[in-house]
Amino acid sequence: MNDKKIFDITPFTHLDYPGKLACIVWLRGCNMRCMYCYNSDIVFAKEGNYTEEDLYDFLQKRIGLLDGVVLSGGEPTIHDLLPLCRRIKKMGFAIKLDTNGLHTEMIQNLVEEGLVDYIALDFKAMNGKFGYVTGSSKYQNFIQTLTFLVSVQAEFEVRTTIHADLLQPEDINMMMRELKSHGYNGTYYLQTFIETRNNIANMEKPKSDFDTDMLEDTLTVVWR
Numbered sequence: 001m002n003d004k005k006i007f008d009i010t011p012f013t014h015l016d017y018p019g020k021l022a023c024i025v026w027l028r029g030c031n032m033r034c035m036y037c038y039n040s041d042i043v044f045a046k047e048g049n050y051t052e053e054d055l056y057d058f059l060q061k062r063i064g065l066l067d068g069v070v071l072s073g074g075e076p077t078i079h080d081l082l083p084l085c086r087r088i089k090k091m092g093f094a095i096k097l098d099t100n101g102l103h104t105e106m107i108q109n110l111v112e113e114g115l116v117d118y119i120a121l122d123f124k125a126m127n128g129k130f131g132y133v134t135g136s137s138k139y140q141n142f143i144q145t146l147t148f149l150v151s152v153q154a155e156f157e158v159r160t161t162i163h164a165d166l167l168q169p170e171d172i173n174m175m176m177r178e179l180k181s182h183g184y185n186g187t188y189y190l191q192t193f194i195e196t197r198n199n200i201a202n203m204e205k206p207k208s209d210f211d212t213d214m215l216e217d218t219l220t221v222v223w224r
């Protein structure tokens with residue numbers, strides 16, 4: 001596989017893969033256009049900077065030093081991750097997948113073949129705001145992925161980025177109820193929008209406040 005689907009490799013993180021020392025592999029391209037996305041260079045890149053072989057060379061030298069590999073992006077599952085993950089697993093690394101959940105079939109294949117050990121699933125918004133926030137109309141794909149992960153008891157977490165002009169506590173309360181209604185009882189991670197020099201919709205610091213006291217206790221919420 002000589003196409004350069006890998007935009008970048010962060011050689012070391014102890015924050016992105018719970019309990020593991022890992023590297024992050026940033027795969028180019030995405031099937032969403034989230035308004036607050038600050039990885040637009042990765043999202044819009046037609047070509048990355050590294051091939052899979054470059055990654056294997058890198059990982060070969062990290063055997064015994066790193067525990068895991070985080071596949072992030074962009075949206076990793078727009079690529080055929082099966083050969084990549086088979087090879088990474090053969091080298092002895094655990095794999096965490098960061099995903100927006102739209103590509104249900106790829107995620108099913110990865111989980112059923114035992115190729116991913118942990119998944120961070122982004123829940124962008126409820127159906128009514130999903131298209132506005134993400135530029136995608138495929139809310140049902142997200143729900144299918146969620147339902148699948150719950151049904152096979154996969155190791156995964158759900159997380160949401162909050163920009164208070166896009167999502168308010170009543171949205172998050174609805175999202176918690178939605179998660180619960182599909183059998184998710186795990187921790188719900190909330191992360192606040194980080195203002196950067198550029199993001200897809202040039203969003204600035206929110207003008208609205210986000211009143212955390214308005215959050216219901218449907219799920220255990222942890223802020224990151």
Ligand code: SF4
Binds near residue numbers: 031032
């Ligand atoms: S924030 Fe949205 S647009 Fe950006 S990489 Fe993630 S899913 Fe894609």
